[in-house]
Amino acid sequence: MNRSSCRGLAVIAAVTAMVLVGCGGDDEPAADADAGRLQIVANFYPVAEVATRVGGDRVRVTNLTPVGVEPHDLELTSKQVDRLEDADLVLYLGAGFQPALEDVADRLGDRAIDLTRGVGLQKGAAEAIEAEEAAGEEAEEAATEEHEEHGATDPHFWLDPQLMSKAVDEVADALATAEPSAAASFRANASGYKRELTKLDMDLEQGLAECARSEFVTSHAAFYYLAERYGLQQLPIAGVSPEAEPDADRLATLADQIRAKGITTVFFEELVSPKVAETLARETGAATAVLSPIEGLTQEELDADKDYAAVMRDNLAALRAALGCR
Ligand SMILES: [Zn+2]
Numbered sequence: 001m002n003r004s005s006c007r008g009l010a011v012i013a014a015v016t017a018m019v020l021v022g023c024g025g026d027d028e029p030a031a032d033a034d035a036g037r038l039q040i041v042a043n044f045y046p047v048a049e050v051a052t053r054v055g056g057d058r059v060r061v062t063n064l065t066p067v068g069v070e071p072h073d074l075e076l077t078s079k080q081v082d083r084l085e086d087a088d089l090v091l092y093l094g095a096g097f098q099p100a101l102e103d104v105a106d107r108l109g110d111r112a113i114d115l116t117r118g119v120g121l122q123k124g125a126a127e128a129i130e131a132e133e134a135a136g137e138e139a140e141e142a143a144t145e146e147h148e149e150h151g152a153t154d155p156h157f158w159l160d161p162q163l164m165s166k167a168v169d170e171v172a173d174a175l176a177t178a179e180p181s182a183a184a185s186f187r188a189n190a191s192g193y194k195r196e197l198t199k200l201d202m203d204l205e206q207g208l209a210e211c212a213r214s215e216f217v218t219s220h221a222a223f224y225y226l227a228e229r230y231g232l233q234q235l236p237i238a239g240v241s242p243e244a245e246p247d248a249d250r251l252a253t254l255a256d257q258i259r260a261k262g263i264t265t266v267f268f269e270e271l272v273s274p275k276v277a278e279t280l281a282r283e284t285g286a287a288t289a290v291l292s293p294i295e296g297l298t299q300e301e302l303d304a305d306k307d308y309a310a311v312m313r314d315n316l317a318a319l320r321a322a323l324g325c326r
Pocket of ligand 1: 072
């Protein structure tokens with residue numbers, strides 16, 4: 001999206017604040033429409049959505065991860081670093097999700113909020129860690145140190161709507177601290193948004209309650225928290241980061257599991273190459289389908305006015321079909 005269309009959108013932001021989330025990257029803020037608004041930088045789509053929904057017309061949210069880009073290990077341009085340093089508030093995820101951003105955030109003190117701290121992360125599926133360690137043997141030493149530094153926790157909490165609700169509260173707290181005069185409005189917006197997340201959680205709970213199978217094969221290990229919440233188990237091809245590519249042993253094990261458990265579908269994601277998923281599906285006679293880790297929305301999804309809850313409902317439909325749910 002170019003600068004002038006972002007500027008045009010900013011003018012109507014009061015009624016369609018969500019649209020601004022689509023204006024990621026290096027666009028300049030439209031100063032006239034932004035007067036008095038809190039300037040917030042969010043590290044990737046889900047956080048940008050939360051900030052936009054909670055902040056409403058009191059905030060101007062920039063998504064640091066461009067549309068269509070996979071956010072793990074995002075590298076920053078100098079312009080993006082400037083944007084981070086100028087922001088009133090930076091909302092991001094620690095736990096090694098985007099180390100370059102964490103380095104900048106460390107310099108910003110109270111203006112940078114690591115949402116993983118309040119949410120409470122777990123280690124993630126043992127399979128995921130194993131896959132990552134297997135890939136890590138070939139990775140450069142620096143990457144391994146980074147990994148150990150963060151204690152190998154799994155950052156993908158947003159795929160559990162209950163944990164997403166915790167992040168909404170954290171964002172409401174952060175905004176209320178930054179602009180106390182609007183605290184009541186932020187809390188009201190947060191409550192409204194959390195009601196939607198509660199409804200989503202109930203629909204997932206119900207939709208995944210009675211299924212023929214509980215295991216699903218995913219592209220990278222993004223679905224640990226979702227699987228834990230709804231009594232499922234992810235069998236990830238890659239590790240907690242999509243770059244941690246699987247070795248031949250891992251793929252052979254997965255192929256055996258797919259055949260033995262009668263798994264019908266190998267899921268892939270839209271922001272990462274589907275090549276390995278397609279190979280695995282071909283080998284085992286399974287189908288492929290999209291299961292989104294919601295690490296970013298595609299331009300098509302944004303054009304269709306999709307949001308976190310809408311893509312989660314697409315995921316629910318995909319899981320129900322793959323798992324044979326009643
Ligand atoms: Zn991920």
